[in-house]
Each structure stands twice: as structure tokens, then as C-alpha cells.
Amino acid sequence: MSAAAASEYGEYGYLAIPDPECAPFMDAMLSYPPGPTDLESKRKQFEGMISVAKVNYGAGLPKESEYIVKDQEIHVAGPPAAKIRVRTLVPTSSEEGKTYPLYVWFHGGGWTLGNLEVDDYQLRQLCVEFGISIVNVEYRLAPEHPSPIPQDDCYAGIKWAVENQALLSADVKKGFLIGGLSAGGHITAVLAHRARDDPWFEGRRITGQIMQVPGVCHPEAVPEEHKSSLLSFKQNEFAPGLAAADINWFYEQLGGSPSSPDVSPLLHPVHAGLPPAVFQICGIDPLRDEGLLYGKILKREGVKTRVHTYPGVLHGFNYLLPDIAAAKRWEREYRDGLKWILDGASDA
Template sequence: MSSRLAPEHPFPTGLNDAYEGLKWVTENALLLSANLSKGFIVGGLSAGGNLTAVVAHRARDDPFFADKPITGQLMMVPGIVHPDAHPDEYKSELTSVEENKDAPTFDKVDLYRCYSANPKDPECSPLLYPSHANLPPAYLQICGRDPLRDEGILYERVLREAGVKTRMDVYPGVPHAFHWHFGHIPLALKYDQDTKYGLRWLLNQSVPNVKSVL
């Protein structure tokens, strides 16, 4: 099962496909040899991190998930708020779009190309949801030389202040998704190891004393 991709299929097609896929997995866990009572984690990188944040909000408010809630969010270098929708109270904290506008691997121009939705729609900019309470625990990975850096750091704090359990790792001086492009460097190896630790941490939030196989 795959999501239809932009730009041929504009927003919210990909989001709706992701959410329907999530529901399918929920209803067919046995076919996948999965046990959701051991942990039900959603996750993604970059635009996938954005989808993760949005589907977590949708699922929180959807009676379909009342007896099978998502137990964790893994957000790797996520897009959290459209650069044209930065709330006034946070603008002084959201400077990385300009600071890293010419960053390698992913720059300001690339960032704008990723968006086609109304910037102020929370399903495009999940930072703008009126409430972040009662969301599942979240683990975030943030790159220091990334236009998305500050919104990820801010989102971790907003979640934490709403009572959500969070954990975050920041990788100074490296660009967006650097571990794909420069996988041989020590920081990329640390990133991959941290992802495993982050997943273990998320599982431990829902099922005490989980012995991770990662």
C-alpha cells in the first residue's frame, strides 16, 4: 500500500492516503503478525514527519482509535509549520529558515516546493492545532543546519508544555537528512543508533519493561 504522491496528487491526497493506510493496518494487524498492544508507533522523515504529527492529531480525536490508540510518534527532521504561517509569538524563535536558506541537501527553495496547501491549515502546519494535549509520546531528531530546525525544536517544547512525553536529539552543524547523504560520518552513525534508542524509548512509554530487540 503506497500513498499517491505530489505534485500529481496535491494536498490533502497524500495525507488522506496515509490516514486510510493507518486505519487499514489497525484493522489488519494480525495479517502483519503485529500486536498493537505491544506498541503502536507512527513515524516518518521530513514530510513524513509532518504526516506523523497530523495523523497523530487525527487519531487522537477519532473514535475509530478509541480502543487501539497510537502509543508513540517518531518524527525525524519534521516539517511542522509553513514558513508563511509562523505565529507572531514564536517568530523570534523561528529563524532557521533564513539562517539556513542556502543549506546543502535541502534549502529554502526546496522547502517552499514541498507545500501546496493553505499555510494556516493545521493539517498542513500541525503547530497551529488549538490543542496538543493527550497526544502520544514523541521522539524528534533535529539537524542544526536545516531550515526546519527551529520548528522541530519548538514543537518538542509545545508538546512537552501540553503534557506530552517527549525526547529529542539535535545534530549540530549538519543539514537536513544528512545521514542519507553522508552516511559514513560518525554523526550519521550516531543518528542511526539514536533512532533505535528513540524507538525503544517510545515502546517503553506504552509497555513498561519492554526488552527491545533493536
């Protein structure tokens, strides 16, 4: 897309001008036949992406002696009641009784795809680098388990983590973060509001949220006053990897009312009082402008907020192109954001 064409799409249209390092990859993707439309095939295709991502991130894995990995089953009260799996990552230490900050993570995949493996290797790196206990939640997937089941499962995962700080060698007073990518970023936004308003969290409040390429507003629920500024859905309608049609399909599988804050957290009536937020947003992504708008709204309502943009790259590009400059900046700014929150988000 040329600069002149990009200018037709508002303040952030320039972000869709392809990054030179990403452009050949996009051209190759566009030469492939359209992706599958049935759920089973989409899940198989996503498993292939996970495998590639694990190869790409595998070289950076810390030594097995530096952390402890355990899969646990936890109970979700429902309805419907169920058991879900979480993966816990706890740093090892020679110091008896040492405790760490807590980070609860929700994977992406449009609420319908993915599992604990999506971000497993990245989380292992962060566990050791930051000395932080991590709980990776494997929520039940739509459409078999429609909204609000994925969100409720993740909320149960947060509460389980708090209740089991001793098991995790964690102390939420040292830092208590939640985060996710794509659908996981959406769930993060939803649950940050829930936890803010829940007396259960008195004395153990979430201290930060990480939202990477989040969807925060159903396409059918965009407020009239924002329709003229949310132009990325049209500009990036046919973006490789995640097109507008894909997003519409994912929302159909998720279910729920488009205007519900569980589906469109941007529509929550009050955002003040949320924990400090870090956004990472890609330029060639239909979700771009709603993420940028949500960041502006949080800032306006007094939430300490950092927003990072990555011009000319695709939704989820960092999984497949970890060696390009934009991906290296993504990883650096992700870590900077974690540190900023853990240090008390002293500068908005």
C-alpha cells in the same frame, strides 16, 4: 559559519556550525550547479539519492529468512477514491501465533518525491532488530494529488494496518507507532492529531510517534509570537540539499491553506493527549527551529517528548554519510527512541 556569526541566529544558531566530518561534503555540494527546478528532473535526482542510500544501507540487511516482505494494494475511500501500495515487513518466527508491535512509516521527499524504496532497507533492519511488524505507505504525491490527499492516504494506511493485524502478525497492544522523515515527519504530526480525536481508535490508540527533521509550520503561517525565535529558515537559507527556496517550492506543490492543521500541524489548537514523541533534528536545516519549537510545545502540553539534535549536519545527511559519527549517533538514538516508546515511554 563562525561561532560569532551563528550567535546572531538565536538560541540554536550554534547548531549550524559545520560538523568537521560533514563540512567537506557540504563544500563539494556547493560546488555543483543549482539543483533542478522542474518536477520531473527533481524526481529523477531523488531516485539517484535513493540508489546511493540503498548502497549505503545494503550491507546491514538481515538475512531474507528472518523476515517476510510483501507489497499490498489497499483501497482509499477518497475523495477521490483510489488504490495505493503498501509494503509490509513481518519478522519470521518458529513460535506459532507469535505477534509483534506495529510500526507504520511515511517516507520523505517534500510530498512530491519518493516511493516505498526510500527507507526500505532501514525498515528491514528495524523489523528484525526489534521484532516489529512494519507497514511502509506509498502515498500519492503532490502536485498531481494535493493536500490533503497525501495525508488521507497515510491515514488510510494506518487504519488498514490496524484492521489487518492478523495478516501482519501484529498486536497493537504490544506497541503501535507511526513515524516518518521530513514530509513523512510532517504527515506523522498531522495524523497523530487526527487519530487522537478519532473514536475509531478507541481501544487501539497510537502509543508513539517518530518525527525526523519534520516540517510542521508553513513559512507563511508562522505565528507572530514565534517569528523572532524561528531563525533557522534565514540562517540556513542556502543550505546544501534543502534550501529555503526548496521548502517554499514543496509547499507550493502540496497546496492547501498554510494555516490549516493539515499543512501546519504546529498550529493545531490542542496538542495535549498526543502519544509520546521522538524528534531528530539537524543543525544546518531551514526546518530546525520549528521542529525544536514543536518539541517544546508538546512538552509544555504534557506530551512525553525526547528531542535529539545533530549539530553541523544537513537535512537527510544520514542517507549519504552513514559512516560519520553524527550518523552513527542518529541511528543509535533512533533505536533508543523506538525502545523507549515500546517500553512505555516511562521517562520523559
